[in-house]
Structures are given as structure tokens and as C-alpha cells.
Amino acid sequence: MSITHLQSFVAVAEEGHVGRAALRLHITQPPLSRHILALEDELGTPLFERVPKGMRLLPTGEALLHHARRILAEVDVATRTVREAAQGSGAASKPPA
Amino acid sequence: MSITHLQSFVAVAEEGHVGRAALRLHITQPPLSRHILALEDELGTPLFERVPKGMRLLPTGEALLHHARRILAEVDVATRTVREAAQGSGAASKPPA
DNA sequence: GGTAGTTACGAATTTCGTAACAATC
DNA sequence: GATTGTTACGAAATTCGTAACTACC
Numbered sequence: 001m002s003i004t005h006l007q008s009f010v011a012v013a014e015e016g017h018v019g020r021a022a023l024r025l026h027i028t029q030p031p032l033s034r035h036i037l038a039l040e041d042e043l044g045t046p047l048f049e050r051v052p053k054g055m056r057l058l059p060t061g062e063a064l065l066h067h068a069r070r071i072l073a074e075v076d077v078a079t080r081t082v083r084e085a086a087q088g089s090g091a092a093s094k095p096p097a
Numbered sequence: 098m099s100i101t102h103l104q105s106f107v108a109v110a111e112e113g114h115v116g117r118a119a120l121r122l123h124i125t126q127p128p129l130s131r132h133i134l135a136l137e138d139e140l141g142t143p144l145f146e147r148v149p150k151g152m153r154l155l156p157t158g159e160a161l162l163h164h165a166r167r168i169l170a171e172v173d174v175a176t177r178t179v180r181e182a183a184q185g186s187g188a189a190s191k192p193p194a
Numbered sequence: 195g196g197t198a199g200t201t202a203c204g205a206a207t208t209t210c211g212t213a214a215c216a217a218t219c
Numbered sequence: 220g221a222t223t224g225t226t227a228c229g230a231a232a233t234t235c236g237t238a239a240c241t242a243c244c
Contacts, residue, residue: 001172002100018224028211033225043176045183050224052218063182067175071168075098078164079140085160086142115199125236130200147199149243 001042003075006068008035009047013065017054098139100172103165105132106144110162114151 011021012032022032036055040047047061057065108118109129119129133152137143144158154162 001176003098019222029223030212030225031210034209037225043179043183045179047179050217052223054223059186060179060182064175064179067171067178071171071175074164074168074171078161078168079098081164082140082142082144082157082161085157086140089156116197126198127200127237128235131234134200147242149198151198 001039003072005035005039006071008032009039009061009064010068010072012036012048012055013057013061013068015054016056019054098136100169102132102136103168105129106136106158106161107165107169109133109145109152110154110158110165112151113153116151 008021008025011025012018015021015024018029018033018036022029025032036048043060043064045060046058047064048055049058050056105118105122108122109115112118112121115126115130115133119126122129133145137145140157140161142157143155144161145152146155147153
């Protein structure tokens with residue numbers, strides 16, 4: 001499980017549609033579809049039900065969604081916190097791109 | 098920032114030594130060293146002070162360590178929760194390796 | 195000279211996007 | 220036949236480990 005996979009999962013869960021999620025993530029459908037399949041394979045269970053309109057979360061997916069959002073938020077906080085700590089101590093070695 | 102990088106970071110932070118952390122992670126020193134350098138580069142600040150005995154956490158590193166542990170723990174919980182949800186609904190498609 | 199981290203470099207793996215496919219309405 | 224997700228496949232990018240290097244006692 002990678003952070004990229006979790007970002008992909010959340011996007012598909014929120015859009016309910018691999019194509020739209022891919023647009024949102026600025027990648028094409030196939031790699032995004034593969035991210036979901038890889039996650040399902042790793043966890044050993046489907047996360048979505050494939051319906052004619054797109055992708056519908058299963059209970060397993062609902063369970064993951066909570067945690068995925070929390071993880072992604074925490075990654076964000078971690079990044080900001082470290083950058084602030086760096087600024088505070090004037091120890092920055094690289095200016096932000 | 099990837100989960101692998103965070104695992105590497107925590108191991109080095111706890112061991113205070115790239116070589117020992119590499120043994121613990123069952124990889125060699127160079128990739129582990131690169132993980133730390135990549136993280137420092139991405140965050141724009143050093144996380145460790147290089148001392149003769151090894152690697153010593155800087156305040157920026159201390160700040161990251163808290164979040165990194167929380168993220169890794171949350172990933173663990175997420176994995177278990179989804180697997181339990183799958184068992185509960187009998188929807189498992191792949192037996193655990 | 196021993197111990198530590200880092201850089202060079204080639205091989206193996208992974209990941210991407212285009213194109214083709216499959217399935218459902 | 221239009222819309223959706225998936226598989227094939229070759230190219231590009233990443234990541235590994237061995238070997239060589241650097242720095243500090």
C-alpha cells in the first residue's frame with residue numbers, strides 16, 4: 001500500500017468513476033484502474049462494486065475510506081509541520097520549489 | 098513522500114545508524130541512505146545531524162518522527178480493518194498469503 | 195586503518211501512456 | 220454503438236545492490 005494508491009482510491013471513491021478521477025489526478029485511466037486493482041489484490045478483497053455507471057463503494061471500501069483520508073491528512077500535516085520547524089530554526093537547506 | 102521512506106526514516110531515527118537500520122529492514126545501506134536524502138530533499142531541510150557515531154535527529158526530525166509513527170500505525174490499522182470487514186461480509190476474493 | 199555515510203553505475207523492476215479489448219446498457 | 224473498466228505491450232523512470240569514494244576519528 002502506497003500513498004499514491006490511497007490518493008487514487010480516495011479520488012475514485014469520491015467520483016464514483018475511474019475516468020473522472022483520472023482527470024482530477026491528471027493521469028490516464030489505465031494506471032488509475034491498476035492502482036485500485038493493486039490495492040484490492042494486496043488487501044485480498046474487492047473495494048468497489050463495478051456498476052454500469054461506474055464504481056460503487058463496498059463496505060470494505062467504506063472502511064478503508066475513513067483511514068485513507070486520515071492517512072493523507074496526516075501526511076499533509078507532517079509535511080507542513082516539518083517545514084515550519086525548519087523555518088523556525090532557520091535550518092532550511094533548500095528553498096521551496 | 099512514500100510509506101517506504103517513512104519506514105526508513107523511523108528505522109534510522111530509532112537506530113541512530115544507517116547501517117543497523119538497513120540490517121533491520123533487510124536492505125543495504127545505499128538505498129536506505131538515499132531514502133533519507135530523498136526525504137530531506139523533498140521537505141527542503143535536513144532531518145538528521147551526521148555525527149561520527151551515526152545519525153542524530155534534528156528538531157525537524159523529531160517533529161517528523163511523531164507524524165511518521167502515527168501514519169505507519171494508521172496504515173496498519175487500515176489494513177487490518179479492511180481485512181476484518183472482508184471476513185465479516187464473506188466477500189474475500191483472495192486468501193491471505 | 196576503521197567506521198561512518200554517500201555517490202557511481204549498470205541491472206532489474208516498476209509505472210506510465212497508447213492502443214486494443216470486454217462488458218453492459 | 221456509446222460508455223465504462225481492464226489487459227497488452229513497449230518506453231520511460233525508478234530503485235536496487237556492488238563497488239568505489241569521502242570524511243572523520
